[in-house]
Amino acid sequence: MKWGILGAAKIARTGLAPAMQVARETELVALATRDPTRAAPFEALVPGLRVHSSYEALLDDPEIEAVYIPLPNHLHLDWSIRAAETGKHVLCEKPIALDARDFDALISTRDTTGKLITEAFMVAHHPQWVLVRDLLAEGVIGPLEHVEGVFTYTNRDRVNIRHSAEMGGGGLRDVGVYPCITTRLATGAEPERLRADIRWQNGVDSFARVWADFPAFTLSFYCGMMQARRQHMLFHGQDGWIALSAPFSGVVYGDCRVEWQQNGDTRSRSFNTANQYALMLENFARSARDNTPFPCPLEFSRGNQAMIDAIFASADP
Template sequence: MTQHLTWGILGASGFARKITAPAIHAARRTHLKSIATRDPSKAVPFEDLVPGLRVESSYDAILADPEIDAVYIPLPNALHTEWSLKAAEAGKHVLCEKPIGLTTDDLDQLIAAREATGRLIAEAWMPAHHPQWQRTRALIAEGAIGRLHHVTGTFTYALGETPNIRLSQALGGGGLRDIGVYPIGAFRLATGLEPEPLHLDMEREEGVDTKTWVAARAGEVRFDFHVSMRAARYQHMMFHGTEGTLSLPAPFNPGVYGEARIIIAREGADVQVIRYPGIDQYVAQVEAVAAHVLDGEGFACPLEFSRGTQAVLDAIFDRAEG
């Protein structure tokens, strides 16, 4: 059995250039061999990163390469399911940007393809691979803040005024699909609960959501979150229990937005701060793919988890349309 994974990238997106390609290059037991783009000039920064990188003019050329074990897909949202299916059917393991599908029906297709092909198909939801979230889940489960009462989450950024695929309805744009998956997924990962949206306030531009406030409930636990592409950059998650609070000031992009920390405050006790310096969750994500494929280790963000988050998004969109 091969002891490393050889990767190809379908598309020279800015995110792939700045974040994921460097992560693949830095990760252990991985090798970035190829990138596919119709514009050779977009491949230049990737070639600077990986001397000898092969540049293909079509995605199919990468899928046809027998030396490629895994592909990373950073295409527009509306193409994620299509090319994930094509890649798996071509015998490649798949790490696809979020959202990997636009509906739960898409996720069901992907799960069926994973079972039929025996290939990993996974959404690139990187918080699942960061130890701050693994510790958060354990702390809540062991009652570190008592019985959970209320959870709040926020993820916002200011989208520029230039044309942007995040404002394209045809390409699956919108704030919920771009960043709503983070507070929803974080709530589900940390608590093991499935929230039901009860009330929402949504603002749209060009047919896609740009600002959304959601009030949800999972049994006795309330969950309120806000995402926006038209507000100053900010992110935070807070878990409020009967005996204290647990908060994460850089829950989704630690290292880029701020230091990964878990802050636990209990009445009558010193505030406890657990720090995670120097961890690159994107490298951890790529290494988790290698560990799953090469060693048979479990994967922290299987499609079933992604489907659960998509089910919440589907319910939000249904309520918005209703």
């Protein structure tokens, strides 16, 4: 599958573009950026890369079959729809929309054009989450009682889009989505009630604590973008627990390991060689080519955005 990237964002430069060099059936052929100097790292990675000076020009490139969209959050919805309408498959960074109601337009566009439109939740493709889902389904830790999560990092760059309310910034949309999606992914359950305390800075959430009631268990997590870097997920059952040392960014944290305890017996499995970005690209190409189910379709993404919407709505003003 021949890819183009809309914009020279950091996640494209450090995550997806390198993954495109190792993923099967994947070739990066073009980049669109309005600043030619930002194309240099991509050109070093892919000699002969075509660089378009506008997003429209890239969408008009007949060789490109799929586009990856890592633009500022508030641009994701419009450019995803525009790309599909020009005949491209679409892999868009999260959040693909800022409101769950916007998914009606995305799903309609996908179904009308016949093009795959998906949100780039790379964790849905990581084998450690397949293991966690299987352990829970097999009842290894007994009935699940509680899930606990953490995802924080430090971003003090005030001109960064994550500090812009107008661009859809904030910690919940950036990292808070991950405890939500992985809990839903691993359990197959949806929340019934949500409550949150949110700390606001310049119109965006810089820190949030969230509590969620699911039908048979509870979830609590905190997330933020002005704290020391930390991530963790724990699934606690009546007979044991499952802990993930690097649940969301195994490449960054190095020791990507799932540890679980059953009736006092502890086991673990490491996943340090897994490249979740490459696996996502391979699954995307397979789904687009063979029309097979994608692990994280728009309907699942809509459920996650509905959870984020409810978290914001539940928070004290």
